[in-house]
Amino acid sequence: DTEVTQTPKHLVMGMTNKKSLKCEQHMGHRAMYWYKQKAKKPPELMFVYSYEKLSINESVPSRFSPECPNSSLLNLHLHALQPEDSALYLCASSPGQGAVEQYFGPGTRLTVT
Amino acid sequence: GQNIDQPTEMTATEGAIVQINCTYQTSGFNGLFWYQQHAGEAPTFLSYNVLDGLEEKGRFSSFLSRSKGYSYLLLKELQMKDSASYLCAVRDRSGDSSYKLIFGSGTRLLVRP
Numbered sequence: 358d359t360e361v362t363q364t365p366k367h368l369v370m371g372m373t374n375k376k377s378l379k380c381e382q383h384m385g386h387r388a389m390y391w392y393k394q395k396a397k398k399p400p401e402l403m404f405v406y407s408y409e410k411l412s413i414n415e416s417v418p419s420r421f422s423p424e425c426p427n428s429s430l431l432n433l434h435l436h437a438l439q440p441e442d443s444a445l446y447l448c449a450s451s452p453g454q455g456a457v458e459q460y461f462g463p464g465t466r467l468t469v470t
Numbered sequence: 471g472q473n474i475d476q477p478t479e480m481t482a483t484e485g486a487i488v489q490i491n492c493t494y495q496t497s498g499f500n501g502l503f504w505y506q507q508h509a510g511e512a513p514t515f516l517s518y519n520v521l522d523g524l525e526e527k528g529r530f531s532s533f534l535s536r537s538k539g540y541s542y543l544l545l546k547e548l549q550m551k552d553s554a555s556y557l558c559a560v561r562d563r564s565g566d567s568s569y570k571l572i573f574g575s576g577t578r579l580l581v582r583p
Binding site for chain 2: 390398400401402407412413415447454455458460462
């Protein structure tokens, strides 16, 4: 299994809602990542987890809250988002944080109304 | 600071060769990656260079010159399915030994018949 899965594929939420994005991999990878990608822009790193511990937070607003319950799962909890947070949210994993290749999931397209 | 530059768009003909250039400035360079991203899909890994020189992988080759802060991706025998965005990404190692992947804005390649 060389796949990173993400659910849901699409999400529409209001500014007062609380929702979560989920990411899963069964490749035994120990590093997992959240990226945000706006239309026609490159992915921007948000968070990195290494061995289930948060190792990088790129000064992301607290309305985004990551969680790594185990080595296969990565969540992104969303609360009180703004319309400008609408984007494609990509999850990725790699064998370790220093590994060469990151495997990306298909992403969750989020729309905040 | 960190800066990655690549052309915004390129057009080429099916069967031809195209070279996509990337220049970068970064403080903790630890490798350069090329990713392909079709519209609405996740990025997929194409190549990785950490030492100077050319890496060849089928129809795709990537070159790196660390002293010049320069890389290129060479695509041979272009096919229509090669129409996509090509993202240059630099792995940066910060002071606390954490690795980050920083993406350029991407080059949209259109392959015409």
